[in-house]
Amino acid sequence: MLPLDAAAYTNRWRTRHPGEKALLSLGLLVLAVALPTWPGAAIVGVAALVLVLGPAGLAPRALWRAVRVPLGFVVTGMLPLLVAIGGQPWIAWDPTGWPRALELGGRAVAALLCLLLFAATTPLADLLPRLEKLGVPPAVTEIASLMYRMLFLLLESIRVIRDAQAGRLGFRTWPTTFRSLTGQGAAVFVRAFDRARRLEHGLASRGYNGALHVLVPARPISPPFLIATTALLAAIVASTLLLAP
Known part of the structure; x- marks a missing residue:
């Protein structure tokens, strides 16, 4: 977090x-x-x-x-x-x-x-559901909420990939650091694309009808x-x- x-x-x-x-x-x-x-x-x-x-x-x-x-x-x-x-x-x-x-x-x-x-x-989880009452389109708040949740998954992916590269001496010199960073960017992009695809399929299989209903305290x-x-x-x-x- x-x-x-x-x-x-x-x-x-x-x-x-x-x-x-x-x-x-x-x-x-x-x-x-x-x-x-x-x-x-x-x-x-x-x-x-x-x-x-x-x-x-x-x-x-x-x-x-x-x-x-x-x-x-x-x-x-x-x-x-x-x-x-x-x-x-x-x-x-x-x-x-x-x-x-x-x-x-x-x-x-x-x-x-x-x-x-x-x-x-x-917290953003308290703010986003209440924005709809102010006239913000639900699609905007839902996209923001999904991006917010995906952010933490991508940060965790970056941490795991970076630790793996460091364990293989991927940041020992400037050339290896540059090679590791480019590989890290490519790997994170692939993971982000795959997670977005799985998220789309998961929502479709649960009967997503254009609105995500959450309980607001x-x-x-x-x-x-x-x-x-x-x-x-x-x-x-x-x-x-x-x-x-």
Whole structure:
């Protein structure tokens, strides 16, 4: 299981209605994008971080494992703003790019924490069946659900193939590593195609009629949670207006 999925199934907000968490996370995300980076996005990022580690109960180590790869993309996106191209020399350090880089990084990190607040507290199995009530076509949710389940099977296949190749010294040198990676890609493609074919035959043999019916546990919406969410969003907007230069 991926770290993010493990956190989604073990956090304190696991039994809350996905709509409550969506309102909170998407509301914070809108504020992170609409408000100024300082102090608006900074306040939003701190609020999302406190909610993830506090009420949601996500462990700091699990949070770091989930956020480290997206943070790498954020840092990569900041680097081009620190250089100037086209002058003499052709590429040079631009000392005036720091404000723009920090603004971009701050807003991106705040938005990332807002999305993580929802993704790390809401399993996909709780979300997809409820999307149909919002007008999403059943075919879309079913394809997403099947792809989600196939993902773990393919990851397990990659792990098994990689362990077998490592046991045969397939990663000893650069040529053998390249040969092993190409073979791994071909083997995973064949396995994915075969699993998809067997899945199609299995559904057909069970009388698949265009809809997969699953039991969705009833989760009542908490009015106090909605009131607290609205109060938090209003407080962030008021704080930003008071602290803005």
